[in-house]
Amino acid sequence: MLQCLRQTVLRSNTLKNFIYKNEKLNRNIVDIYRFICTEKKQQCNFNLINSKSNNSINNNSSSGSNLSYSGLKSYYSTHVNSEDKKVTILDLKKKYQEGKPLTMVTAYDYCSGKEVDRAGIDMILVGDSLGMVMLGEKSTTSVTMDQVIHHSKAVIKGNKRAFVVGDMPFGSFEASPRDAVQNAIRLVKETQVDAIKLEGGKKHQDKIKAIVEAGIPVMGHIGLTPQSVSSFGGFKLQGKTAEEANKILEDALALQEAGCFAIVIEMVPHAVATSLTRMLKIPTIGIGAGNGTSGQVLVYHDMLGMYSDFLPKFVKQYANISKHIQEALSNFKQEVTSRSFPDSLHSFSMKENELNEYLTPLDNQKKIEKQQLLYENSEILKNTSKKSTVSTSIQEPNTTQSVSKPLDDNNTKLNNNIIENVKKQMNSKVLEDKKKKPKVVVIGAGAMGSFFSAKLAQNNLADLWMVSGWKEHVDHINKKGLILHNIGGETQEIRSIKATLDSLDVIKDGSYPDLALVLVKSNSTKQAALTAAKMISGNPNAVVLTLQNGIGNRESLESCIQEKGYKNVVWQGVTSNGAQVVSPGHVKHTGHGLTYLASPNLKLGVNSEMLQPKSKEEHQALEALSEILNQAGILTQLSYDVDSLVWGKVVVNAAINPLSAVLGVPNGYLVQNEYSKQMMKKIIVEGMDVCKAKGIRLPYGEDSEEGFKYVAQIAERTKANYSSMLQDVIRGQQTEIDSINGVIVEEGEKLDIPVQYNKMIMEMVLSCHKKNDHISLATCNK
Ligand SMILES: Nc1nc(=O)c2c([nH]1)NC[C@@H]1CN(c3ccc(C(=O)N[C@@H](CCC(=O)O)C(=O)O)cc3)CN21
Ligand SMILES: CC(C)C(=O)C(=O)O
Structure with a gap:
């Protein structure tokens, strides 16, 4: 019987193949495995074997698994x-x-x-x-x-x-x-x-x-x-x-x-x-x-x-889940030890009158304690509605689809040395040698710029400079510090930040920043790019990072930097933290949210083992930066799909910001009113259709109902907030409409996808750019 089977195999001429392949396997089994894993997405018949077997791996990833987070x-x-x-x-x-x-x-x-x-x-x-x-x-x-x-x-x-x-x-x-x-x-x-x-x-x-x-x-x-x-x-x-x-x-x-x-x-x-x-x-x-x-x-x-x-x-x-478990456990340990956990978002409140009644008999003995407890209770009460924000914000980006595709070498324009140096700098300066902090310049001192500056400077993690055109803000920061109003209600006065109107001040001592973080409004990106180029001009290892809203900012920064002849990398991220500058020198953190970092050079690679060396180094540098942000208390993760990130956010912003700006309402109103809800839906559908046509996988999937639910949740979570676009309109400033709805319109028209709702709302916002005399914040607050 066995003999007979063996004959059959021989006849089908595959034994030779096995023997050949066996040798190959012995020689370089690692490479072959890598081949199997990386080619999984393609029609892979395991060419090395040239198998005719109907059991060979094919490209059918029909497991129906959708591990992307929805x-x-x-x-x-x-x-x-x-x-x-x-x-x-x-x-x-x-x-x-x-x-x-x-x-x-x-x-x-x-x-x-x-x-x-x-x-x-x-x-x-x-x-x-x-x-x-x-x-x-x-x-x-x-x-x-x-x-x-x-x-x-x-x-x-x-x-x-x-x-x-x-x-x-x-x-x-x-x-x-x-x-x-x-x-x-x-x-x-x-x-x-x-x-x-x-x-x-x-x-x-x-x-x-x-x-x-x-x-x-x-x-x-x-x-x-x-x-x-x-x-x-x-x-x-x-x-x-x-x-x-x-x-x-x-x-x-x-x-x-x-x-x-x-x-x-x-x-x-x-x-x-x-x-x-x-x-x-x-x-x-x-x-x-x-x-x-x-x-x-x-x-x-x-x-x-x-x-x-x-x-x-x-x-x-x-995956390396053990690493995540260790990180999480040690964060818990650190937060409990420093009493930063539980915060108000993870605590329960009671009605003020009940608390008062309970505390009154104790009042005479411990008056101060009572006031303190009443205050803390009110802070928890304030944040109760936001509870879901935090606990739902820890989501994996789309990293579990571990195709582990090694990056095309040509895909990375990166100079090996640069990455090596960035990595060394990030690692040594921040993570090991605390004395040699990295020099960070934040370009743009709006809500996000100020929030990130405050967080990075607060734990003395960086030698922090801020460049802004807002004189009162700059003066306050230099004279009285930057005041950070935390969500829990406590305030911090951060004295170590140096703010300037003139970016040349940052480099006048001959030391150039290691990181230039761009957080200006999209319509100032070109100008910020010139500043960023100046800031990194003496440091080939410096990294530029944009966390701006909208599409095209990273590209715009990169092209300006390249035009100037620099080869520095430009990374991109998005953040869902909420912040507001309440008055010059005062920034308020209004909502927790995740920050994602990505490099256009790091796509799909999940398992760092599988990355090409250059990309691997860039990956490590990106991880080092993510670690700094996490140490600064800004919850950060890496993402491997920049497009998904930025377009995912653009569709959200396209639905919330212009409507709130035109209607003059806080975000929450948009989901309470039937008409504005329908308008949001239409804007979202168009945006999602454009993404679909462009082959972009949105973090919330491609079903427009899911998309709407996602956006509605954000509007609900930030219901009391006035969108940045509304704030711009009220202040009579240019908005970011061009890089939000503007790109949806532009791309939609190119691809022949209906975008009339986006176009309409965009034009309405554009007409507000001039006609704002009659609106005031006071009117809006009513
Ligand atoms: N966690 C776990 N994973 C497994 O795959 C597994 C279990 N447990 N328990 C039951 C068996 C035991 N298995 C094992 C355990 C160890 C090796 C191992 O260490 N193999 C070495 C070679 C050892 C040698 O040749 O002497 C290797 O390098 O793969 C292999 C399979 C597979 N099974
Ligand atoms: C390794 C698998 C096949 C197994 O037998 C087990 O998990 O016990």
């Missing part, structure tokens, strides 16, 4: 998958027959089960690896039926759709078919798993047959069977010799004959797994078995970077 709502909802129909054994069979790769990931509890399910993975394995990753054992042999059942129950509760396989632990089936059937039935009955898996080949054929006859689907497991670790002498590669490979092949055929619906093949050479996959009529699920199996499985904690005892060579870490 708001916390979807995170908390139990269902986000479009395909939320339960996966059955027939679906698996069909996928296999169509040559589509099957995906399986382990899960051991409610949350991990929910995550794997949400991601659209076909199968969840409640593996006995739980003994190691959940319980800290050194092997899986001690795992009991009770433990597998305990964990499977939790996974089943988190899962809606995936096909769940429960693992039969060591000792639960080996002795006799009777034991095997009893335990398999118990596992299914007590947990509702869809199938069971058991380790071992030919010798367990009788048990498998008996379980299958009892009506329970069985997944086999051959190659490295960890329950037999002791007889293997460690978790080692199996099937290395022709003899061993033959044995594995025999086992596979025996399992198929016994009625298994699929077989896990663990830690065997690629060629062995691929060849037996082709000989079988049932799918193989590989782990450390190369790319020729019908599917792949990995351990959840391994692939997410949450298990640190060992990392088998076959594991690719798609």
Whole structure:
């Protein structure tokens, strides 16, 4: 039989291929893996193998997984998958027959089960690896039926759709078919798993047959069977010799004959797994078995970077969650220690009269305490409505779609040295050598410029300069400091900032800034670019960062800097913090929000391991800057999709800002009034259509209802705020309309997409640019 199969393989001329490929694999397996991963999006038939197998990886990412964040709502909802129909054994069979790769990931509890399910993975394995990753054992042999059942129950509760396989632990089936059937039935009955898996080949054929006859689907497991670790002498590669490979092949055929619906093949050479996959009529699920199996499985904690005892060579870490956990925990520790957590947003208030009544009897003894408590209570009360802002603002950008596409070298115009130096500077100056703070110049001292300056200077993180044309503000900052009114109500007086009307003051001592942060209104970008160019002219390592609203600012800065002959990088970000300059020298933080940083050179690369060296260095520099901002208390994350970020914000701004400006109303009004709500919707639909036509993936997806919900939430969250555009109109200043609705109109017209609502509102705002004499802030405040 075996001989016959081997002949067939030989005839089909693939053995030569395997041998050739095996050598290649030996030579440079890392490169090949990289190839597999990076080409995943393309029609990848694993060209190196030139496989005709219908099980080769193709480009069908049909898992239906949409890991991009579409708001916390979807995170908390139990269902986000479009395909939320339960996966059955027939679906698996069909996928296999169509040559589509099957995906399986382990899960051991409610949350991990929910995550794997949400991601659209076909199968969840409640593996006995739980003994190691959940319980800290050194092997899986001690795992009991009770433990597998305990964990499977939790996974089943988190899962809606995936096909769940429960693992039969060591000792639960080996002795006799009777034991095997009893335990398999118990596992299914007590947990509702869809199938069971058991380790071992030919010798367990009788048990498998008996379980299958009892009506329970069985997944086999051959190659490295960890329950037999002791007889293997460690978790080692199996099937290395022709003899061993033959044995594995025999086992596979025996399992198929016994009625298994699929077989896990663990830690065997690629060629062995691929060849037996082709000989079988049932799918193989590989782990450390190369790319020729019908599917792949990995351990959840391994692939997410949450298990640190060992990392088998076959594991690719798609994330480093452990790092995030450590960061979060140490932030918590720091905030509790410094008493900055919980703040008013995370505390509860009571009605003032009740508090008064409660405190009055105590009043005589502790008058001061009473006043203090009343004040604190009122601050919490004020912020209660904003609570959702903060807790919903920690969302992952679209980074989990880990295509890990290495960046095209030509894509990065960056000089290696520059990046290296930026990295060194950022790291050494800020993170290690606290004495040598980076010099930061903030260009533009409006609400955002002042807020960022205050935050960066407050913890003495930077030697901070502000360049602004507003004399009273500059004078106040220099004479009495910049006063930051925090959300919690407390004020800080920041004395260390140097403000100037003349940017040359910043560099007159011969030292040039390391970072020029541009935060002027879009219509002043050209002028700010000239200033930025001057500021960096003596420092080839300096970085320019814009966090402005609207489209085109980064490009405009970059072209000005390049025209002047400088090669400095220009990064871009968006921020959803709210701030307002309440009077010269006084800036008020009005809303928490995330800040995202991105470089146009860093696209799609998520796993920094996969980035080209140049990009990797830029990535590290960007991370260093993000860290500085986080240290400054500005919650910051990196993003890998600049367009998604800036267009995502432009559509929001396009709907809120001009309407509030023209109507003279605070943001909240827009969602309370039926007419303005409808106008917002129309503006959003047009904006989203333009993005769709441009191939931009918006952070809130492409459904306009979702888009509207997203914008409406922002308007609601910032309901008391007067948009910056309204403030501009009232002050008789130019607004940013051109780089917001203006770009939607421009791009829409280019692409033949209707944009008449954006055009209309834009023209209305443009007519306000002149006609503002009759409006005053007082009128507006009524
Ligand atoms: N977290 C986790 N991940 C797993 O993949 C896994 C478990 N646990 N527990 C059950 C088994 C054990 N597995 C393992 C464990 C260790 C190696 C390992 O360290 N392999 C080395 C080679 C060791 C050798 O050849 O001596 C490697 O570099 O891959 C491999 C598979 C796979 N399974
Ligand atoms: C590694 C996988 C296949 C497994 O058997 C387990 O998680 O127990």
